[in-house]
Amino acid sequence: MSELRDFVMPSLGADMDAGTLLEWRVKPGDRVSKGDIVAVIETDKAAVEIECFMTGAVERLIAEKGTKISVGTPMMQVRVEGDTSAKPVGQQVLQPTPTPVVAKEVAPPTPTPAATIEAGGVRASPAAKRRARALNVSLATLKGSGQDGAITIEDVEKAGRAPRRDMRGAIAALMERSKREIPHYYLAHDIDMTNALAWLEALNERVDVSERMIPAALFLKAVAVAARAVTAMNGSYAGDRFEPSANVHLGVAVSLREGGLLVPAIHDVDKKTPREVMSALSDVVERARRGMLRGSELTDATLTVTNLGEAGADTVYGVIFPPQVAIVGLGRVTERPAAVEGKVAVRSFVTATVAADHRASDGHLGARFLAAIERALQAPEAL
Amino acid sequence: MNDLRRIIVEAIADVAPEIEGSALSDDAPLRDQVDLDSMDWLRVIVKVHERTGVNIPERDYRKLVTLSAFVTYLQGAQKTES
Numbered sequence A: 001m002s003e004l005r006d007f008v009m010p011s012l013g014a015d016m017d018a019g020t021l022l023e024w025r026v027k028p029g030d031r032v033s034k035g036d037i038v039a040v041i042e043t044d045k046a047a048v049e050i051e052c053f054m055t056g057a058v059e060r061l062i063a064e065k066g067t068k069i070s071v072g073t074p075m076m077q078v079r080v081e082g083d084t085s086a087k088p089v090g091q092q093v094l095q096p097t098p099t100p101v102v103a104k105e106v107a108p109p110t111p112t113p114a115a116t117i118e119a120g121g122v123r124a125s126p127a128a129k130r131r132a133r134a135l136n137v138s139l140a141t142l143k144g145s146g147q148d149g150a151i152t153i154e155d156v157e158k159a160g161r162a163p164r165r166d167m168r169g170a171i172a173a174l175m176e177r178s179k180r181e182i183p184h185y186y187l188a189h190d191i192d193m194t195n196a197l198a199w200l201e202a203l204n205e206r207v208d209v210s211e212r213m214i215p216a217a218l219f220l221k222a223v224a225v226a227a228r229a230v231t232a233m234n235g236s237y238a239g240d241r242f243e244p245s246a247n248v249h250l251g252v253a254v255s256l257r258e259g260g261l262l263v264p265a266i267h268d269v270d271k272k273t274p275r276e277v278m279s280a281l282s283d284v285v286e287r288a289r290r291g292m293l294r295g296s297e298l299t300d301a302t303l304t305v306t307n308l309g310e311a312g313a314d315t316v317y318g319v320i321f322p323p324q325v326a327i328v329g330l331g332r333v334t335e336r337p338a339a340v341e342g343k344v345a346v347r348s349f350v351t352a353t354v355a356a357d358h359r360a361s362d363g364h365l366g367a368r369f370l371a372a373i374e375r376a377l378q379a380p381e382a383l
Numbered sequence B: 001m002n003d004l005r006r007i008i009v010e011a012i013a014d015v016a017p018e019i020e021g022s023a024l025s026d027d028a029p030l031r032d033q034v035d036l037d038s039m040d041w042l043r044v045i046v047k048v049h050e051r052t053g054v055n056i057p058e059r060d061y062r063k064l065v066t067l068s069a070f071v072t073y074l075q076g077a078q079k080t081e082s
Helices: A102-106 A111-118 A126-135 A153-161 A165-181 A194-206 A215-229 A274-290 A295-299 A363-378 B002-015 B038-052 B058-063 B067-081
Strands: A002-008 A018-024 A037-042 A047-051 A056-061 A068-070 A074-081 A184-192 A235-238 A241-244 A250-252 A292-294 A303-307 A326-330 A334-340 A343-357
Touching: A002 A056, A047 A295, A126 A153, A184 A363, A194 A215, A194 A343, A194 A363, A194 B058, A215 A250, A215 A274, A215 A303, A215 A363, A215 B038, A250 A274, A274 A292, A274 B038, A292 A295, A326 A363, A343 A363, B002 B038, B002 B067, B038 B067, B058 B067
Parallel strands: A047 A292, A250 A303, A303 A326
Antiparallel strands: A002 A074, A018 A037, A018 A068, A037 A047, A056 A074, A184 A343, A235 A241, A326 A343, A334 A343
């Protein structure tokens, strides 16, 4: 039993009304499964890889490359086999979350699809093209000031420096909503990192440079382990109730060099080894900065972590990303005097914080959550 | 010397394209001139390793404060290895 169904332009946030098809990744006759990347679309500010939400065979591509397609408009037809009693296509992934998604607005345009568009007659020197790739500036959006309208390096750099109003606006709207709707409570806890860092350094000594791990990978895994133990921090709050999530998809705040931030999700962090977390983190940071994230990464985080790293402040209290119910903040690791077995010793500490939704949990659970993160970090070899 | 400097500057510019390589000062702390987090820094170290073969252990990161200190470190490491 099979049925022909429409694959429609998905919405990657409440305020997205259309996207431009940059590229098909499938052709008629191809087998597709749920989660396969089928196309790349560009929204106002971001290029996003769109995942399929059904399994079957591509029957026909409807949308043409380069055209703007409204949300909900059929893009292709898929012959779906087996159980066809499921929800009508388009409903499942189209509204993964009722919230505006900050990430989809804030990603810079990707250089790769831009390059194909630019092949169609944009005049720019090789140097300007290189600079544009480096700065994530799409040449197609620039007006050249050089000879015969050619785009110069200066044009590219000017565009690279321009403030991203849309990104600021998206962050503003989401954070404003968070602070208006979510009663945050805040807890902080200093965690002794001396042993974990020594373990990490010894590990990094043994492996190739390209295999080294940074403390962030350990932090993320520890947070995921804690989220499994204290489930009230991991999930979403919608329709006046908290829904815990069965998966631990950690949103990772990635600051962009030109300002603003993206919060892509790393999936199933609790099931990954620290090394797998490290390579996922490295991959997602790289793609966030290039502006090539997947639709699901922008919509399905269940808990967010903001890690200021070495150059940051000692303590950070985050603002929850609705509809999530908590955000973990990790400051920089510093050496501090500590009482150890009756003596003062110098140890490495990180201050871990949680900002949590008081509608979903109480401070007692928040404290248990931080204690679980601490416990996990005391036994890094078990992570 | 100039080759090593160029390799380091290229590695940094790869990771932080907004900087102008020529604008980096040799003697001011790199951290004050370029915004590099630990992931960025690791990518710089990996790129320098690819180009020079020098494997910089983490405990030596603190010796790489300025561009000139970084160059001196790599010169020393290459001498020891050869």
